[in-house]
Amino acid sequence: MISWIQRTFQHHFRIVFAVMLVLTILSFIFIYSPSSGLGGGDAPAVKAQQYFDLNLASGTDQQKLLNDALLSINLQVGSSSGMDSSQLQAYALRRYAALHVAADLHVPNPTPTELTDHVKSLPIFAGEDGKFDAARYSTFRLSLKSGTGGVSEATIARVLNDDWRAGVVQRLLGGPGYVQSREIETQLKYADTQWKIAYAAVDYTAFKPAITPTEAALTKFFEDNLFRYEVPPQVRVHFAEFPATAFLSQVTVTDDETKAYYQANPSRFPKPAAPTPAALPTPASPAPADAAADFAAVKPQVEAALRSDKALRLAVREASSLTFALYDRKITAGDTLTKFLVEQKIALKAAAPFDRGAAPAEFGGSATATVAAEEAFKLDAKRFSSDAIPLANGAVVLFWDESIPSRKPAMTEVRAKAVADYTENERRLRFTEAGKSLRGQIETRVKAGEAFAAAATAAAAAAGLNVELKEPNAFSYRQPPADVDATVLGAADRLEKGAVSDLLSSADKGFIIHVKDKTLPDVSAANPAFESSRTQLASSMASFNSDSYLEEIVSQELKKSAPATP
Numbered sequence: 001m002i003s004w005i006q007r008t009f010q011h012h013f014r015i016v017f018a019v020m021l022v023l024t025i026l027s028f029i030f031i032y033s034p035s036s037g038l039g040g041g042d043a044p045a046v047k048a049q050q051y052f053d054l055n056l057a058s059g060t061d062q063q064k065l066l067n068d069a070l071l072s073i074n075l076q077v078g079s080s081s082g083m084d085s086s087q088l089q090a091y092a093l094r095r096y097a098a099l100h101v102a103a104d105l106h107v108p109n110p111t112p113t114e115l116t117d118h119v120k121s122l123p124i125f126a127g128e129d130g131k132f133d134a135a136r137y138s139t140f141r142l143s144l145k146s147g148t149g150g151v152s153e154a155t156i157a158r159v160l161n162d163d164w165r166a167g168v169v170q171r172l173l174g175g176p177g178y179v180q181s182r183e184i185e186t187q188l189k190y191a192d193t194q195w196k197i198a199y200a201a202v203d204y205t206a207f208k209p210a211i212t213p214t215e216a217a218l219t220k221f222f223e224d225n226l227f228r229y230e231v232p233p234q235v236r237v238h239f240a241e242f243p244a245t246a247f248l249s250q251v252t253v254t255d256d257e258t259k260a261y262y263q264a265n266p267s268r269f270p271k272p273a274a275p276t277p278a279a280l281p282t283p284a285s286p287a288p289a290d291a292a293a294d295f296a297a298v299k300p301q302v303e304a305a306l307r308s309d310k311a312l313r314l315a316v317r318e319a320s321s322l323t324f325a326l327y328d329r330k331i332t333a334g335d336t337l338t339k340f341l342v343e344q345k346i347a348l349k350a351a352a353p354f355d356r357g358a359a360p361a362e363f364g365g366s367a368t369a370t371v372a373a374e375e376a377f378k379l380d381a382k383r384f385s386s387d388a389i390p391l392a393n394g395a396v397v398l399f400w401d402e403s404i405p406s407r408k409p410a411m412t413e414v415r416a417k418a419v420a421d422y423t424e425n426e427r428r429l430r431f432t433e434a435g436k437s438l439r440g441q442i443e444t445r446v447k448a449g450e451a452f453a454a455a456a457t458a459a460a461a462a463a464g465l466n467v468e469l470k471e472p473n474a475f476s477y478r479q480p481p482a483d484v485d486a487t488v489l490g491a492a493d494r495l496e497k498g499a500v501s502d503l504l505s506s507a508d509k510g511f512i513i514h515v516k517d518k519t520l521p522d523v524s525a526a527n528p529a530f531e532s533s534r535t536q537l538a539s540s541m542a543s544f545n546s547d548s549y550l551e552e553i554v555s556q557e558l559k560k561s562a563p564a565t566p
Contacts, residue, residue, distance in 0.1 A: 050561045051093070052100045065092050071159045077124055094550040097557065098166035101550075105172075110164045118164050173549040174542030184533050185523040190493065191478040192521035192529065199488055200456040202438070202503070202510040203466040207431050211423045221422045222411045228421065229414045232355040234404040235376045238348035239362070240322060240341075243394040247314035251307045261309075262295055262302045269298040269305075312394065319388035319395035322346065326385055333384040337399070353404055364392045372396060379403075428505075435503025435510050438463050442512060443500040452500075452514040474517070487511055 049056040054065060069092035073083070083091070110118060120132040127133030213221070222229070262269060295302075322344070325331075331340050341348065351360040356373055363369035368391045375386045379400035386398040411418060438459050445455035453469050460467040475481045480489055487506045492513055495501055501513040521527065 048561065049558075051557055052096065054096070056561075065096060068092075068159055068162070069095055071156070072163050075124070075156075075159065075163065076122055090551070090554075093554045093558075094547065095162075095166055097550050097553045098169040099162055101169045101173075101553070102165040105169070107165045107168050109161050115160060115164065118167075119160065170546040170550075171542070174544075174546035177538035177540070177542030177545065179534055179537045179541060181525075183537060184530060187533050187537060188521050188523045188527065188529060191533075192476050193493070194474050194476055194517075194519040194521075195492055195515065196474045196517035197488075197492055197513055197515055198452045198469065198471040199511050199513040200442070200452075200460070201468040201470065201485070202431075202435060202460070202512070203468070204431055204505070204508050204510060206466045207427070207434070209427060209430050211426050211430075213419065213422050213426070218418060218422055219411065221425070222414075222418045225421070226408055229409055229417065231407050231409055232357075233377075233406045234353040234355050235379070235400070236351070236353045236402040236404065237376050237379070238350050238399045238401060240319070240346050240348055240397045240399070241362070241394065242315040242319045242396065244308060244311040244315045245394075247311040247318070248307060250314060251310045253303055253306050253310065258299065258303050258306055259295060261306045262298070265305075269302050312390070315394040316388055316390050319397050322397050323385065323388050333381070333400075337384075348399060353402075363396065368392050372398070376400075377403075431510065432503065432505065434463055434465060435505075435512070438465060439500060439503055439512050442514075446498075446500055446514065452516070456512065471516075485509070485511065488513055 048058075054061040056062060056065075066088075069088065072095060073088075073091065125132050127135075325344070326337075326340070329340070331337055349362065351362055354360050354373060354376075356377060359369040359373035363372045368389075372389045372391065375389055376398050379386060379398060380403060381400070384400045386396075389396050389398065438456075441459035441462070442452070442455045445459065446452055453471070456467055456469060470484075472481050472484050475484075477489075477493065485506070487504050487509075488511050491501060491504050491511075492515065495513065495515045495518075497515050497518040499515050501511075504511045504513070521529075524530065
């Protein structure tokens with residue numbers, strides 16, 4: 001390894017990428033699906049899933065594939081947070097396939113000069129001029145939290161070598177990325193056409209026609225949209241409640257425990273801001289930190305929080321004791337359970353039937369309540385009680401009463417909602433019809449020589465509609481204006497000069513666009529942007545070709561160990 005890379009790794013990369021990798025791995029999980037080839041664990045009962053020289057059923061091999069892919073992404077762009085699980089899986093598998101092809105083709109490791117150039121070309125460290133920027137590298141390094149990790153210089157060097165070799169394969173598979181002139185012309189026309197538009201924004205919120213549905217119309221609407229009103233599956237349970245407040249009297253805390261709790265959770269207890277007298281000047285520099293004073297200022301809050309946490313743990317422990325006793329004494333549902341609960345002096349509370357998306361208010365309404373609701377749906381006549389379920393304010397043990405299947409309600413049960421839905425649906429239809437009429441009147445007036453603003457104002461007044469007129473400065477899609485609604489920008493490029501668009505609806509507005517002017521760019525090879533567009537499109541095409549070839553290799557390799565179709 002050449003000296004520049006050695007110094008860089010020794011001084012900074014060991015910590016930077018160790019922290020980065022550890023944080024990313026902790027926050028990301030491979031999601032298993034039979035088609036992906038990626039699954040969980042080294043369980044001996046799991047059939048081997050061979051992928052080149054890896055066994056994807058092995059946790060060790062999964063970790064090797066995942067760690068290298070994450071480190072590769074972080075080295076190139078600084079973070080994998082923008083990727084979902086399927087994208088990361090695809091990248092990891094394609095990268096390993098490229099390395100397999102590199103081995104078949106005997107692609108050598110990069111020379112020291114090639115590796116140095118590769119490191120300096122990483123986009124994460126590029127400045128505004130596209131070149132390696134030491135200041136940006138330093139800023140990136142300082143932006144990460146301090147920490148420890150197990151990524152060595154040798155691991156980073158290996159991943160960099162592998163990335164370089166995979167890049168060679170990708171360039172070979174991608175080819176030159178042939179692009180036809182007409183594709184470049186299309187790109188230039190889209191990006192650099194100069195638009196001058198005006199548009200009317202019709203206010204939907206102010207559009208409130210009188211709508212009174214007839215019984216026949218409402219019945220037909222309800223029957224046509226019965227899926228909207230289907231009652232989802234529900235479950236009915238009783239529950240034993242163990243509130244944390246009931247255990248506060250059993251809690252004791254020491255000063256050492258309180259201080260340790262504060263040190264482990266400093267962000268939960270910010271120091272109260274001390275008022276500064278208006279007559280005194282603000283100090284030029286902040287006073288030195290005083291950890292003891294900071295702790296003393298928030299000690300009552302820390303102690304209260306620690307007591308609550310300890311009481312919550314006691315509540316969960318008590319709930320767990322109940323579930324263990326049910327199991328240990330082989331309690332069954334019915335009279336045996338009733339007698340046992342009486343002996344234990346445990347009174348059950350009833351919860352109204354609920355579905356997965358609406359846990360009872362008694363469960364606290366937080367994320368923990370959602371967990372409790374999910375656990376309730378795992379119960380049935382055979383498994384009639386749950387494990388202890390921690391909640392924000394204590395713990396519960398659920399007892400199954402009834403599973404209620406989904407059903408289609410009678411209209412009388414949901415009449416109010418059906419009326420509201422019908423009214424909104426009819427309102428939207430009438431708004432669309434009013435927009436068509438408005439557009440026709442505006443177009444007629446514009447063709448007769450009237451200015452768009454005057455035509456839109458007059459037509460809207462006649463129709464009783466509220467409109468707001470806008471005329472942004474001339475723009476291109478290469479540099480679109482920030483103050484123009486996305487619906488307008490998305491539709492303008494489909495219009496010709498002089499055209500008046502149909503009504504384009506969004507959530508609370510409708511838009512009618514008039515193209516006042518449209519100036520096409522020079523799309524000949526004499527335009528300096530022609531060659532840069534060719535390069536950009538060719539690069540995209542080559543990348544697409546390479547990914548397509550590698551995805552096919554991945555697919556064929558995964559099929560080798562896929563279960564046989566019956």
